[in-house]
């Protein structure tokens with residue numbers, strides 16, 4: 248082994264192997280680009296008012312302008328941002344703690360690991376329904392609260408679904424996204440973190456100093472990337488707020504869906520325009536996540 | 551600066567015993583090497599000294615004080631690992647200053663100490679570099695600098711050069727030696743490379759299978775190996791069983807005069823290093839010795855390794871004597887003082 252362990256080496260190795268792989272993937276890539284790119288192009292056309300079926304053939308930015316000049320749009324934008332930022336921050340914070348605990352438990356408690364990964368496999372919709380049964384005014388928690396005498400009637404139970412603060416939506420997202428972020432963090436801790444922590448200990452860093460100056464900076468790129476992905480998902484997801492959200496203000500994805508499926512065909516371009524604006528935010532988050540990941544890999548942090 | 555004593559150390563992972571009955575004493579300011587093949591338990595011992603692993607039994611004393619119960623951050627010991635393990639999110643100077651910062655040194659003090667150590671490790675001008683923009687040798691020097699800057703009582707190095715190419719390795723050995731002799735930090739240097747251990751260490755300990763086989767000066771281990779296994783680890787060959795009686799070792803090769811103290815006729819093993827055997831090309835040059843025929847050769851640059859068949863026994867010789875051809879008749883001379891007869895028969899060949 249005459250090779251220094253540097254990220255540079257790993258990069259060149261990946262680089263040389265990359266070309267043939269891209270060739271192999273070409274057919275699949277072509278289909279994806281065609282379907283996705285084509286769909287996007289059609290979407291843009293429709294958002295610009297090109298709807299031959301409804302007799303609209305003139306391209307116009309009016310739909311975008313109408314969407315953006317509707318005060319309700321900003322209310323929707325606000326609630327969407329609120330829900331995704333709060334659930335992402337909560338999930339990220341809990342995940343850091345969970346990853347540290349799981350790393351400490353190491354291989355000793357495999358079942359813990361397994362239980363932890365379960366939410367990954369459950370669709371959002373199912374979790375949303377479960378949350379509904381659990382938190383609804385006549386739901387399980389309300390009944391239990393009555394049964395143990397905490398409240399007199401289920402009606403006294405605080406409103407946690409279709410509520411002002413979107414508690415139900417946020418809980419669903421937090422529960423669902425914690426395992427995703429935690430597992431990404433856990434991989435970093437196992438691959439890079441433990442060795443660096445040992446180095447830190449011999450360099451006289453206290454437990455808090457190791458967390459503050461080694462663990463957090465090591466986790467940061469993965470935490471940032473995973474959080475951005477979760478943010479992008481929650482910002483663009485439709486089913487959970489549709490089920491657990493209030494009817495006004497709606498989140499952006501619900502609004503886009505409502506407009507798009509409106510019987511009034513004229514509302515359709517506005518639905519798509521909203522969808523494209525959502526896509527813009529989501530794409531920006533994903534691009535930043537990618538940049539974070541790449542920068543970390545260049546520094547030799549395994550993500 | 552401090553002394554390091556390891557007393558009856560035993561270490562195990564789960565239920566597997568990895569190190570047992572390990573004893574070693576390193577004096578103040580000494581450079582000691584722990585030598586052993588891969589998997590012998592070298593890293594395990596270093597981690598125990600650093601405090602990253604708790605020994606099952608035994609004591610670790612620094613300056614005579616047992617440190618067993620102290621966590622790594624409270625021990626006056628710093629470890630340099632096999633991989634540089636630099637903090638990827640810090641530049642070179644920040645990496646080096648890390649320990650000082652954790653200790654609470656002010657920024658002015660850190661700056662002075664870092665610039666001094668950058669010079670010492672020949673990294674001047676690289677303080678602002680990102681660590682992933684450094685070569686492997688530079689990275690390992692930063693790791694060394696990061697440890698040295700704390701001026702620990704004991705410095706541990708775990709095969710710090712094994713990832714570097716041969717030329718660089720030689721350069722780094724010289725650098726480490728010159729720094730060590732300047733700073734006089736008590737150092738325990740781990741390596742699997744016997745020539746590296748011989749050249750770097752003032753004291754040398756050989757670890758085989760988790761047990762200390764021999765400790766002493768490099769000359770002790772090289773010239774006076776405790777048993778055939780130690781001899782073999784240092785490139786020895788030619789082990790013969792026989793009986794020592796009255797200054798003569800009687801074995802299958804014949805009666806070889808030796809300078810060892812006279813034995814009592816019990817079966818013992820003797821050895822002679824391949825380079826200590828003198829090979830002459832014809833009887834005219836020098837009478838006596840053992841007649842043999844060249845059966846195999848291997849050119850090794852400064853010398854040629856040759857296998858000589860004497861009767862039915864093969865003897866391995868390392869010689870500078872010109873070119874040998876297969877089947878050539880040669881004579882071998884065994885200088886009595888170069889034959890080592892092991893204390894008691896341990897050879898289980």
Ligand SMILES: Nc1ncnc2c1ncn2[C@@H]1O[C@H](COP(=O)(O)OP(=O)(O)O)[C@@H](O)[C@H]1O
Pocket residue numbers: 563564568586587588589590591592593594595
């Ligand atoms: N974390 C561990 N768990 C269990 N066994 C280990 C662990 N680390 C090392 N070992 C075993 O302990 C022995 C000594 O390992 P090590 O100290 O790393 O050897 P060396 O550094 O001399 O190559 C090896 O047999 C190795 O497989």
Ligand SMILES: [Mg+2]
Pocket residue numbers: 592593594708709
């Ligand atoms: Mg090792």
